[in-house]
Amino acid sequence: MKTIQNIGIAIFLLGLGIFAALPFLGSFKLDQSTFDEIVTEKRIKSEIFTADMQQNVVGKEFTGMIDLSSKISKALEYANATHVKNKEYKKKIYTKSSEMASLIGKRSGTGYIANNKGIMWFLSFGIGIIGALLFIIPQVVTLGKKGIKNDGVYHQSSTNKGWIAWLVFFFLVSFYMVLYFGSQYAVNWTYLVDPISESLSGNPAGHWFVYGFMYCTIMSVMAVRMYIKYRHNMYQIVRTTSVLFFQIIFAFLIPEIMVRLQMPYYDFKNAFPLDYDFFFQWNLKSLLDSGGIGLFILVWGVVLTLVIVPVMVYFFGKRWYCSWVCGCGGLAETLGDPYRQHSSKSLFSWKVERWLIHGVLVFAVVMTGMTLYSFFTETSTVFGIKTSSIQNLYSLAIGSVFAGVIGTGFYPIFGNRVWCRFGCPLAAYLGFVQRFKSRFRITTNGGQCISCGNCSTYCEQGIDVRAYAQKGENIVRSSCVGCGVCSAVCPRGVLKLENGPEEGRINPTEILLGNDVDLMELVNKK
């Protein structure tokens, strides 16, 4: 078994290595006719740019995107600078240089990678998946009898912030940097999944398709690991199946198929304000222009946030969304599960959490208010502040850096729910409902707690569960996503996630069940 696992790791690393090397490989050659097409498509009027490109890029062969993209961005920046200096604003090119480079790169791939998409897919994704499964599936045997499987979590480099963890951190952060800020380097990756994209939406893949596909792949593989690790715990198995279903069907397949059917791209489960650009002008316009389905989406989006989400939270707690449906939660519960113990439990972190997450919520609401105001009054500023610059700031700071680079990149260091705990405005909103008007609670089983601390250690949301349990108090916290792991790891059967009557949900106690009845009454009456 160990040998199979080691072979698995080797194969996986090979796949990962090939994947990571791709941005540096491949040959690209932009031919004249493609360039002319792009110039017309993008309505490029800058003769400086075209001349520069003609001279330095068109017809030349490049290896890897790095060289090519630096030529393109140089040409673009120089052209723009010159036009601004000469006040020829009409000629300025507004396409971002990384976007331009991706566009050109995507159409000028010539070498082995662009021509052997299937094989290359297999050499990266394919063997990555095979390797990972070879490592994971033998755990059915190596982990022994079913039960809690946390042996050695704090002895292993990967799960105890050792060098492997830092390597994973480095890889994830770099990946997100490419995704958000350097999409031109993802061109080779897009080739790998072109056939899949074409079969779904009819279009070649962009870097977001790569991301979506990879997201589903990673979640599926890591879900296998969850199934094995928690095979004694039906709650975990059902929940994992649920997040996987919503990710693959709702977040990935349906939007792609909608595009094929000439409908707007939309993820029906992605609720505002997590879906922060739902009310952005371009989105509203596109929805309003798409006839019946567009209108339906618009109404659905509003009803989802204002009615469905809070009503469901009332009945089931915010877990129905955060750990059963949401994509961010889905990744956190699969890829992130090995890192859940790193969320800080200190009171200080809790303070930071409340400031940050509510701050982001306020930010999102204010931004959306400005957006809607601008939309209906057809102005571009509110109190002299440009709406679009606030939107750009949010997209960059919150949408990309916080949710992506930090939210996922920092899994191995700060735990798997950094975004959900500190940043997600939807979670903040659901949290209010859960805290003040909900049937959900984690019941503490009388006086059975032995203060061992397993629950707190493995709470991904950094809740000091033990602090409540050892006082015999139920856990009613706005940040709890109901992952159920505290209950799973408790060696004394103290915790149960349940939806019950609101009355008695919060039960402050001083003297715990099991002691003198009179004393309990005397001290606990409140």
Place this chain on the structure above:
Amino acid sequence: MEHIVIIGNGIAGVTAARHIRKKSDKRITIVSAETDYFFSRTALMYVYMGHMKFEHTQPYENWFWKKNRIELVKAYVNAVDHQNKKLVLADGNFLNYDKLILATGSKPNKFGWPGQDLAGVQGLYSKQDLDQLEANAPDKETCKRAVIVGGGLIGIEMAEMLRSRKIPVTFLVRENSFWNGVLPAGESAMINEHILEHHIDLHLGTNLVEILADENGRARAVTTDKGDTIECSVVGLTAGVSPNVDFLKESGIELGRGIKVNRHLETNISDIYAIGDCAEQHEGIGQRRPIEAVWYTGRMMGETLAQTICGNKTEYKPGHWFNSAKFLDLEYQTYGWVFSERGMKENEQHFHWRDDKEKICITIAFNKDTKQFLGINTFGIRMRHEIFDRWLTEKCDVNHVLEYLKDANFDPEFYSKYEHKIVSTFNSEFGTSITPKKKSWKRIFSNA
């Protein structure tokens, strides 16, 4: 300001301190020699197994003590001088008190086995024991085999710990079946099976005779009364614990096995109290033993004594007995009294049910004549403490318990339910025709 000094920063001492602070402004000092801060002894195993780091076993952050004005002194108390109301510390200092709370816990038993003090032989009680185990048995290359002597709760924890590092373990248990002084036969048998499934070499009905040394004075093997010699690198002595009271021998405080206390947790000397593992009731309360070395009772004594210290003189009146443990992967809970065959009371009758596939079983004890429900043991099913506490208080009969068993289930959502199987087995054994009632929130929350 009255100065309350507590010796021992375990659950008993710390609970007392917290509750005294809540109710009063008294000066509070905790003296303890083992660690700087309170930690959960019950979690020591998880540190060795790598589930947690040692700091995770500390229920309060380090700033907690200062903020709550609980002074911490790390020192060993050599003697108590009650005439002058002062403590003599091992570092030569003295500490005066107005009231003294002894919460000094336990120490592992050693029964004078030859070789019991060799290197590589150890118990598992303190943080130091944990560190020692880390040194003695860091991996299966250094520790080729470990022998554990004594089949109690700590013994099986130690076996589980060592197995988590793939160290071969031989487990010597004096009884003919694991923990059968406490558990009824069916349950004890199930645990025997479970231990073997975990590749622990279980020797039942076997006593340790001698621990043999190698040329460096380290344990190299043990011999048993069955005539076996078992090669090993580490010997774990886990044959129970006894109160940690040796430093009080000359103090004038009345000692039995532990520190003798009355129902108000007072010792024979005024202003000195004892709580937790080290306290010994003159007579056991109800069916309880005079010394109760478990977590919950330490906490309850702390809660109670704080009332007395703060002027509301309160008797220690523990409610219905409850406890829990985990044997490898098997969770165990108990409410009320279920005695083993050895300790069974005259009118006690048992209903035992065991699932045919999973390692799940329950035993319900009731009065043969009146059918009054006496207690329940469950393995692999979690039960609701509050419900059983209520049923015990209301002296429900056993049929009632079975009928409403679903109200008491505390397993996570989506788990398989066993009430129907349990009840139908009961029906066929006792000729009853009980049908289990659907779970009702109303009943669960109707605080009777």
